[in-house]
Amino acid sequence: MTRILIIIALLVGTSLSAQVYPKDWHLKFSTQDTTLGIDLENAIKNNPKPANSSTVIVAVIDDGIDIQHEDLKNNIWVNKKEIPGNSVDDDLNGYVDDINGWDFIGGSEKDVEYDNLELTRLLRDYQKKFGTKTKKDISKSEKAEFAKFKELEKIHAKKYAEAESYYNSYKNVKTYLDALKMELGTTDVSVEKLEKFEPTKNESKIGRNIVLSTTAKQNIPPARVFKEFEDIHNYFYSVYQYHLNLKYDPRYIIGDDYTNTSNKSYGNNEVKGPDGEHGSHVGGIIGAIRNNGIGMNGVVADVQIMVIRVVPNGDERDKDVANAIRYAVDNGAKVINMSFGKAYSFNKTIVDDAVKYAESKDVLLIHAAGNDSKNIDKESNYPTPFYADGKRCSTWIEVGASDRNQQPAEFSNFGSKTVNVFAPGVEIYSTVPNNKYESLSGTSMASPVTAGLAGLIRSYYPNLTAAQVKAVIENSSIKPTQKVSIPGSKKKTKYKKLCTTGGIINADAALKAAASVK
Numbered sequence: 001m002t003r004i005l006i007i008i009a010l011l012v013g014t015s016l017s018a019q020v021y022p023k024d025w026h027l028k029f030s031t032q033d034t035t036l037g038i039d040l041e042n043a044i045k046n047n048p049k050p051a052n053s054s055t056v057i058v059a060v061i062d063d064g065i066d067i068q069h070e071d072l073k074n075n076i077w078v079n080k081k082e083i084p085g086n087s088v089d090d091d092l093n094g095y096v097d098d099i100n101g102w103d104f105i106g107g108s109e110k111d112v113e114y115d116n117l118e119l120t121r122l123l124r125d126y127q128k129k130f131g132t133k134t135k136k137d138i139s140k141s142e143k144a145e146f147a148k149f150k151e152l153e154k155i156h157a158k159k160y161a162e163a164e165s166y167y168n169s170y171k172n173v174k175t176y177l178d179a180l181k182m183e184l185g186t187t188d189v190s191v192e193k194l195e196k197f198e199p200t201k202n203e204s205k206i207g208r209n210i211v212l213s214t215t216a217k218q219n220i221p222p223a224r225v226f227k228e229f230e231d232i233h234n235y236f237y238s239v240y241q242y243h244l245n246l247k248y249d250p251r252y253i254i255g256d257d258y259t260n261t262s263n264k265s266y267g268n269n270e271v272k273g274p275d276g277e278h279g280s281h282v283g284g285i286i287g288a289i290r291n292n293g294i295g296m297n298g299v300v301a302d303v304q305i306m307v308i309r310v311v312p313n314g315d316e317r318d319k320d321v322a323n324a325i326r327y328a329v330d331n332g333a334k335v336i337n338m339s340f341g342k343a344y345s346f347n348k349t350i351v352d353d354a355v356k357y358a359e360s361k362d363v364l365l366i367h368a369a370g371n372d373s374k375n376i377d378k379e380s381n382y383p384t385p386f387y388a389d390g391k392r393c394s395t396w397i398e399v400g401a402s403d404r405n406q407q408p409a410e411f412s413n414f415g416s417k418t419v420n421v422f423a424p425g426v427e428i429y430s431t432v433p434n435n436k437y438e439s440l441s442g443t444s445m446a447s448p449v450t451a452g453l454a455g456l457i458r459s460y461y462p463n464l465t466a467a468q469v470k471a472v473i474e475n476s477s478i479k480p481t482q483k484v485s486i487p488g489s490k491k492k493t494k495y496k497k498l499c500t501t502g503g504i505i506n507a508d509a510a511l512k513a514a515a516s517v518k
């Protein structure tokens with residue numbers, strides 16, 4: 001859900017799309033029109049598919065995917081060992097009628113749509129534990145935990161007050177834009193028409209001024225201004241009503257024993273969920289059907305996308321993430337995309353154990369670095385590639401976002417020890433539910449570009465190990481030598497200081513490198 005934060009940053013800062021991005025820029029590499037993507041189309045031309053190539057399964061752990069989408073449908077994984085709709089777990093994998101994947105945040109009546117931030121859940125647990133105790137009631141052994149409780153309480157209170165104030169101001173903006181929309185009868189209106197339009201209501205007049213000034217400032221059409229403000233309003237509504245609301249806990253919907261972390265039999269088999277925009281977009285970047293004359297091209301052609309839903313509108317839970325990784329590994333995924341993250345961890349051990357399991361089974365994990373313009377060597381964005389003992393998972397690639405000029409995106413997280421590579425993640429055009437398409441920005445988009453490339457290499461060269469594929473992607477990345485802006489700062493640095501390789505992934509170089517691995 002961090003896309004909204006990017007939009008807000010851009011609305012108050014610079015332009016949302018000062019530069020128009022061609023819809024398939026991330027697959028090109030052309031200095032003539034500066035579309036410095038991953039050079040996929042040349043990669044495929046220059047590197048013929050080997051005879052022993054095979055279909056690769058890529059799991060998308062996200063908020064669900066519209067498996068009926070016209071440009072995804074034929075590339076969705078089908079569990080052939082499972083007979084659909086007979087209420088029997090035919091393949092005995094622990095999940096009944098799991099045909100396209102699994103929804104770990106679904107219940108028997110409905111799915112979880114909203115959840116808290118991990119911050120809220122942690123604070124609620126501390127409140128239960130310490131109640132109204134004050135410092136003088138606390139034993140020596142509880143001192144550190146009590147201090148943590150007080151720290152989280154402070155952080156939460158500040159965020160809650162902020163959310164309330166943002167929510168109220170965007171609620172007003174929504175009132176103005178809704179009034180204008182009502183008078184216009186549509187949001188699909190040109191700037192010229194809107195300039196000439198004389199609203200009758202005062203609220204609509206204010207709305208018209210907001211749309212016209214934002215259109216001019218951001219260089220985006222009025223329809224998009226309506227949509228962005230609607231998204232921002234909805235975002236702050238969810239933050240205020242759900243993410244930070246200590247009284248809201250939706251886990252009852254699922255009906256699992258939440259405290260039993262070894263339990264994996266819960267959820268449902270309907271994988272789109274109530275939203276699915278984020279997951280569908282991610283899935284399309286990896287494997288939308290190539291060259292079929294509709295929509296857009298995914299990175300890898302010979303692919304099946306396994307759909308695993310764990311991300312609500314709010315923070316995903318560690319138990320679900322761990323079970324999702326294990327599901328993907330046990331059911332044949334060779335690459336797992338993880339375009340999610342959170343600032344606090346509830347149970348890092350169970351996630352680490354699942355990551356170790358994936359590592360032991362030769363599965364690649366691709367993770368988005370996050371969109372807070374921060375150095376994640378210093379502030380963690382969970383899940384992290386590092387285990388408790390400081391060792392790093394050998395089959396994990398952490399990905400930052402770059403733009404069409406090979407610059408790091410201004411929202412991207414970075415870290416010379418944690419982030420491995422950068423990949424295109426600005427204005428990426430891909431599939432969203434109901435046969436629609438949209439351009440979105442975020443490391444959430446850079447991660448599946450990389451997962452797509454990992455899938456492509458594993459489909460071309462099935463004998464390479466996950467660690468070899470990781471090395472190929474890293475070593476073949478393009479290393480820009482010019483200084484670039486540190487995200488969120490005016491200071492300049494080299495890419496080498498932003499990630500371990502100092503590189504942006506490149507499909508042509510990667511396939512060449514992969515061909516010569518012995």
Ligand SMILES: [Ca+2]
Nearest residue numbers: 089091093095
């Ligand atoms: Ca099953």
Ligand SMILES: [Ca+2]
Nearest residue numbers: 083088090097
């Ligand atoms: Ca069945």
Ligand SMILES: [Ca+2]
Nearest residue numbers: 103106111270
């Ligand atoms: Ca569901």
Ligand SMILES: [Ca+2]
Nearest residue numbers: 289294295296
């Ligand atoms: Ca297509």
